[in-house]
Amino acid sequence: MTATPKAEKERRLTYAQAIREALAEEMERDPSLLLLGEDIGEPGGVFGVTQGLLQRFGEERVLDTPISEEAVIGAALGAALLGVPTVAEIMFSDFATLAMDQIVNQAAKFRYMTGGRTSAPLVIRMVTGTAGATAAQHSQSLEAWFTATPGLKVVTASTPADAKGLLKSAIRDPDPVLFFEHKLLYNSRGAVPAEDYLIPLGEGRVVREGTDVTLVAYLYMLPRALKAAEMLASEGLSVEVWDPRTLVPFDRDGLRRSLERTGRLVIVQEAPRRNGFCAEIAAIAAEEFFPLLKAPIKRVCGTNTPMPYAPELEQFVIPDEERIAAGVRETVHSTVRAVSGG
Amino acid sequence: MQSLAGYSPAFLKELYRKMVLIRRFEERAAELRSLGYIPGFLHPYIGQEAVAVGACAALGSHDYITSTHRGHGHILARGGDPRYMYAELFARRDGYNRAKGGSLHIANIELGIIGANGIVGGGIPIAVGAGLALKQARQIAVHRPDDPRARRANGVAVTFFGDGASNQGAFHESLNLAALWRLPVIFVCENNLYGEFTPQHKHQPIRDIATRASSYAIPGLIADGNDVLDVYRVVSKAAEDARKGRGPALVECKTYRHRGHYEGDMGQYRPAEEVAFWLEADPIKNYRRLLLAGTVCSEEELQALDEAVEQELEEAVAFAKASPHPAPEEALEDVFVESYGGRALL
Numbered sequence: 001m002t003a004t005p006k007a008e009k010e011r012r013l014t015y016a017q018a019i020r021e022a023l024a025e026e027m028e029r030d031p032s033l034l035l036l037g038e039d040i041g042e043p044g045g046v047f048g049v050t051q052g053l054l055q056r057f058g059e060e061r062v063l064d065t066p067i068s069e070e071a072v073i074g075a076a077l078g079a080a081l082l083g084v085p086t087v088a089e090i091m092f093s094d095f096a097t098l099a100m101d102q103i104v105n106q107a108a109k110f111r112y113m114t115g116g117r118t119s120a121p122l123v124i125r126m127v128t129g130t131a132g133a134t135a136a137q138h139s140q141s142l143e144a145w146f147t148a149t150p151g152l153k154v155v156t157a158s159t160p161a162d163a164k165g166l167l168k169s170a171i172r173d174p175d176p177v178l179f180f181e182h183k184l185l186y187n188s189r190g191a192v193p194a195e196d197y198l199i200p201l202g203e204g205r206v207v208r209e210g211t212d213v214t215l216v217a218y219l220y221m222l223p224r225a226l227k228a229a230e231m232l233a234s235e236g237l238s239v240e241v242w243d244p245r246t247l248v249p250f251d252r253d254g255l256r257r258s259l260e261r262t263g264r265l266v267i268v269q270e271a272p273r274r275n276g277f278c279a280e281i282a283a284i285a286a287e288e289f290f291p292l293l294k295a296p297i298k299r300v301c302g303t304n305t306p307m308p309y310a311p312e313l314e315q316f317v318i319p320d321e322e323r324i325a326a327g328v329r330e331t332v333h334s335t336v337r338a339v340s341g342g
Numbered sequence: 343m344q345s346l347a348g349y350s351p352a353f354l355k356e357l358y359r360k361m362v363l364i365r366r367f368e369e370r371a372a373e374l375r376s377l378g379y380i381p382g383f384l385h386p387y388i389g390q391e392a393v394a395v396g397a398c399a400a401l402g403s404h405d406y407i408t409s410t411h412r413g414h415g416h417i418l419a420r421g422g423d424p425r426y427m428y429a430e431l432f433a434r435r436d437g438y439n440r441a442k443g444g445s446l447h448i449a450n451i452e453l454g455i456i457g458a459n460g461i462v463g464g465g466i467p468i469a470v471g472a473g474l475a476l477k478q479a480r481q482i483a484v485h486r487p488d489d490p491r492a493r494r495a496n497g498v499a500v501t502f503f504g505d506g507a508s509n510q511g512a513f514h515e516s517l518n519l520a521a522l523w524r525l526p527v528i529f530v531c532e533n534n535l536y537g538e539f540t541p542q543h544k545h546q547p548i549r550d551i552a553t554r555a556s557s558y559a560i561p562g563l564i565a566d567g568n569d570v571l572d573v574y575r576v577v578s579k580a581a582e583d584a585r586k587g588r589g590p591a592l593v594e595c596k597t598y599r600h601r602g603h604y605e606g607d608m609g610q611y612r613p614a615e616e617v618a619f620w621l622e623a624d625p626i627k628n629y630r631r632l633l634l635a636g637t638v639c640s641e642e643e644l645q646a647l648d649e650a651v652e653q654e655l656e657e658a659v660a661f662a663k664a665s666p667h668p669a670p671e672e673a674l675e676d677v678f679v680e681s682y683g684g685r686a687l688l
Contacts, residue, residue: 032478032491060481063474066522071467071515078471078499081456082406083491084478086471101512105461106468113447114457115440116676150677174679 010191016049018160018192019125019181022167023050023087025196027057030085033171036063036076037089037125046091047127047186069098073124077107077176080122087171092138093126093180107176108151119174123167129220129270130307130314131183139307139314141219141271146178147247147280153177153201154247158222160190162245165199173201182219201246204254210240213264213328216255216281218243221268221319228324239328247277255281256289263294266327270318273301295334300327346636349571354638357399357570359647361391361626364415366651367424370659371414371431372605379663380431382444387415389568389600392625393532394419396565396573397500397593400581404494406454406472408465408501411446412532412599413458416502421453424658434665441668442676462503462537463510466529469501470516473525473590480587498526498584500577506537508551517592521558524589528580531592532567534599539611555592567595568625598623 013021027033035053037045041064044051054062065072069090076086090096096103103124111118130139147154155170155177157163163181170177207222208229217225222243229239242258244251259265265285267278278299285297300319308314346354368386375384387394390412398407398419409416417427422438430437430448438448449457456472459465476497483495507513508531520527531552537545548554555562561583565576573595580591598620602609609617633639 031486032482032489034474034478060478063523066515066518068515068519070512071470071519074464074467074512074516075471075474075519078408078456078468078473079475079478080471081451081468082472082475082494084475101461101464102467106459106464110449110457111679112676113439113443114449115437115442116679117439118449118451119679153678 011194012189013160013192014186015160015163015181015188015190016047016186018164019049019167020051020053021192022164022171023053024056026168026171027053027061033085033087034061034063034079035087035089036065036072038065038067038072038091040064040089045089047183049186050089069095070102073099073102074106076122076124077102077110077120080120081110081118085121085171087123087125089125089127091127093128093142094137094140096124096126096142103146103152103178104149108149111175112151120176121171121174122176123170124176124178126178126180127183128180129182129184130318133309133311133314134183134307135309136306141269141302143178143180143247144271144275144277144280147277151176152248154180155201156180156218156245156247158182158185158218158243158245160188161192162199162205162243164192165197166201166245169198169201172198177201180219184220188223199245202249202251203246204242204244204251206240206258207243208239208241210238211261212238213240213266213331214255214258214262215239215241215266215268215324215328216244217241217268218245219270221270221324224319224321225268225324227321228328231321231325232328237328237332244281250284252284252288255285256292259285259289259292263292264331265293266298266300266324266331268300268319268324268327270302272304273299274304276301295331298327298331300324346632346638351638353399354633355643355647357395357574358626358629358633358644359651360395360419361570361629362648362651363424363654364391364394364418365626366655367418367427368414370655371428374428374431374659375605381433382431384431384445384605385412385603386601386605387412389620389624390532390534390597391415392570392629393530393567393573393595393597394502396570397502397530397577399574400578401454401498401500403454404497406456406469406476406497406499408456408469408472408499409458410465410502410504410507411458411460411462412504413448414445417448417455417458420455422448422450422455424655425661428658428662429665432662432665433667434662435668436661436665440672440676463507463512466501466503466507466512466516469499469527470520470525472499473520473527474523476526477523496585498528498581500528500530502530502532504537505531505533505535505542505551506545508554509537509546517555517558517560517590520590521560524587526584527590528577528584529590529592530577531594532597533594534597536599536603536612538603539607541611550594552592552594560589561591563591563593565593565595567597568623568628570625570629597625
């Protein structure tokens with residue numbers, strides 16, 4: 001068991017396969033673990049993530065549910081409170097709105113309200129972000145709502161290897177964890193170690209090393225940030241790309257170490273700009289790491305609009321590598337201006 | 343009113359004692375709140391004691407309940423200790439929830455209490471999850487009998503809620519799910535005729551909430567919620583069926599809230615004749631009369647039980663008064679199990 005995937009045993013899996021493997025391994029490890037969700041059984045989920053699990057583990061453990069998000073999350077919570085770990089899938093994270101009482105009023109607070117005398121080992125898989133032309137009710141990135149609710153851990157897995165290791169940690173975690181997985185990453189491929197491994201919650205990762213600027217990105221913004229970094233390298237800019245991997249708990253030390261190397265911060269998110277998690281990261285950096293900063297912090301975010309349907313409108317709303325690169329250039333440029341302005 | 347035949351005197355007297363305990367616990371709580379000992383809300387259970395006591399008498403040590411904002415009765419009926427309950431209401435460190443919950447959130451999983459609940463209908467889906475865990479325990483008992491969870495293989499979950507909650511989506515989703523999966527869950531609706539300040543006829547177009555069971559193909563039973571033995575009989579039958587794998591039931595208990603929605607609400611929206619009718623139908627007064635009419639016990643024995651309850655509550659209040667206040671920084675504890683140094687992280 002290692003925290004760092006080993007290169008020599010690399011296999012290439014899709015993000016969906018990695019998630020499925022994590023679920024299957026944890027179900028093997030703990031025969032009481034239950035999966036609940038709409039269409040997760042025979043159909044294997046809308047995005048095929050749970051394919052084959054019903055056949056392998058049976059309908060007593062892979063529970064296809066009615067379209068009843070509130071009861072499903074409540075049931076997952078109730079079982080978890082009695083020591084039965086559960087993983088519930090919210091088919092589109094937008095539908096979490098139908099289960100907000102159980103997530104926000106019940107699961108998040110149960111331990112606290114009971115003075116630490118209960119534990120709810122519950123994972124809610126939140127299928128998030130756009131899938132391309134999925135419009136306003138099937139595309140939202142709602143992670144910041146839940147980071148604003150104390151008592152929930154919030155994971156954002158951006159690569160197949162991270163998805164597997166983080167999901168296994170989330171399942172073994174004694175607290176409720178919201179596990180955000182991005183629809184456009186399901187078919188992305190990456191190296192996934194063959195051996196059993198966990199990635200602890202609360203540890204970010206330097207995905208690409210650099211010295212001029214720290215570019216923070218997660219979920220589908222991570223591959224776009226990496227492309228932007230590649231473009232900027234040809235312009236002579238050295239961009240460090242850092243993935244927080246979990247938003248709660250957040251790896252402050254990891255962010256600090258990166259800022260010590262670069263002194264500049266650009267943060268990217270798919271969600272609308274206003275009150276997004278970018279704002280929290282910016283506030284942490286401004287409050288705690290101000291002496292490290294050589295330039296104003298820059299956010300590159302979705303627009304403050306619902307998600308539109310037309311591809312050209314959606315493309316306008318969600319940051320792409322050009323906008324990310326422009327944000328980085330602006331940050332570096334503002335430094336120069338500040339210095340030359342004395 | 344039921345016949346006493348077939349019940350042991352000890353059982354019958356315990357039902358009486360529990361109802362008196364709840365009544366007096368609540369009356370004292372109201373007084374203590376007026377004296378400034380209780381900083382938060384109270385939703386008194388007075389008048390509905392027969393429901394909690396009758397239903398919980400049908401349960402064993404591996405069964406679970408979820409409760410409501412009007413939860414003190416359920417918790418006491420399920421074996422809650424008045425000392426820790428008062429300490430919680432007083433917001434003291436010895437409370438069941440270490441002063442983090444208060445009246446609306448008292449819980450103790452070891453006693454089978456998955457919590458009172460501040461959200462109307464909020465506990466119902468959680469009880470479905472308990473039912474799921476109990477159904478799984480039947481499998482565990484077969485395949486892994488050494489697993490401690492196998493002990494609850496015969497368990498049932500009872501969820502208490504009111505007429506108001508029966509209009510929530512959570513109620514309907516939960517009945518559907520429990521019926522679909524044949525879970526050992528008993529849905530006990532305490533129809534006290536008011537959803538907060540609104541009379542039943544203004545919040546739902548039916549009188550008998552039990553009829554809602556028919557939409558989910560499960561039994562819909564009605565009990566006299568002011569008759570502890572009738573509640574016991576109906577819930578026992580439902581529990582027996584659930585234990586045999588026959589799935590859930592909805593039990594509607596017709597009852598009445600003697601007081602307002604919460605302590606401080608005078609309940610003046612209720613017609614005087616209605617209140618008078620239900621005060622006459624007081625579950626404790628009538629049950630006491632029944633016990634004395636039979637050969638179960640004497641007036642002196644009941645007085646002795648009353649006095650024992652007073653003594654227990656007197657000691658419980660003293661315990662709560664002596665319990666320390668929490669240190670302010672304890673507010674930062676208990677957010678997570680692994681709380682990363684015991685502090686609430688961002």
